[in-house]
Amino acid sequence: MNDQLKMLFQIFWTFFKIGPVTFGGGYAMIPLIEKEIVEKREWLKIDDVTDIFALAQSVPGAIALNASIFIGHRISGVKGSIAAMLGILLPTFIIVLSLGMLYMLIKDHPMVEAAFTSVRTTILALIVYAAKKIGKTAIFDKSTLCIVVAGVPILFFIHPIFVILIGMLMGVIIVWIKRKLGYFTILDRQHKEADGGSKDCSLSVEPLEKGG
Structure with missing residues (x-):
C-alpha cells in the first residue's frame, strides 16, 4: 500500500510540476513529459508518449488533460489516471483563478503585453521541438x-x-x-x-x- 501511495504521489507531483509551465496547450507538454516521464522516471518510452498524444487528440476534450489521463493509466491504472488528472488540473485552476482576479488591473500594462508576446514566441518553439521529436519516431x-x-x-x-x-x-x-x-x-x-x-x-x- 505504501509503495502504491508513493507511486500515485509521484505521478501527481510530476504532472503538478508540468501543469504550470504548459503554455500553448498539449503539444507544449511533450518536451516536459519526455524529460520527466521518459528520461528521468523511465515510466514510458517516447514511442508510447507519441501514441498517447495521437489518441488524446482523437477523442473529445483538451489534449493536455486527455494525455495526462492516458499516461497516468498506463503507469498505474485508474488511480494513476486520477492522480495525473488532479496534478495537471490543480495548478492550472489556481493560476487561472488568480489571473482572472488580476486581469482587469494589469491587462493594459505594456510590460504584461510584452511578456505575453514573448510567451507566444516561446510556445511556437516548443511546438516545433515537439513536432521534431514525434517525427523521429513516426x-x-x-x-x-x-x-x-x-x-x-x-x-x-x-x-x-x-x-x-x-x-x-x-x-x-x-x-x-x-x-x-x-x-x-x-x-x-x-x-x-x-x-x-x-x-x-x-x-x-x-x-x-x-x-x-
Whole structure:
C-alpha cells in the first residue's frame, strides 16, 4: 500500500510540476513529459508518449488533460489516471483563478503585453521541438512520409479529427496491401533499425519466406 501511495504521489507531483509551465496547450507538454516521464522516471518510452498524444487528440476534450489521463493509466491504472488528472488540473485552476482576479488591473500594462508576446514566441518553439521529436519516431519509411506530406495540406480544409481518421484508414490499407503482396511490414523505426534497416526513408517491407 505504501509503495502504491508513493507511486500515485509521484505521478501527481510530476504532472503538478508540468501543469504550470504548459503554455500553448498539449503539444507544449511533450518536451516536459519526455524529460520527466521518459528520461528521468523511465515510466514510458517516447514511442508510447507519441501514441498517447495521437489518441488524446482523437477523442473529445483538451489534449493536455486527455494525455495526462492516458499516461497516468498506463503507469498505474485508474488511480494513476486520477492522480495525473488532479496534478495537471490543480495548478492550472489556481493560476487561472488568480489571473482572472488580476486581469482587469494589469491587462493594459505594456510590460504584461510584452511578456505575453514573448510567451507566444516561446510556445511556437516548443511546438516545433515537439513536432521534431514525434517525427523521429513516426516517420521512418516512404509510407509514413507520404502520409505526413498528404496530411499537412489537408489540415487547411478539413477538421483535424477527420485527418486522424483518414490517416488511420490509410495505415490499415497500406499494411493490408503489403501483406497481400507477400511482404512483412515493419511498423516502427526501432524494429526497423534492430533488423538492420537503414535510417533513411526506404520502404520498410521485407519479402515473406516461401513455404515457411
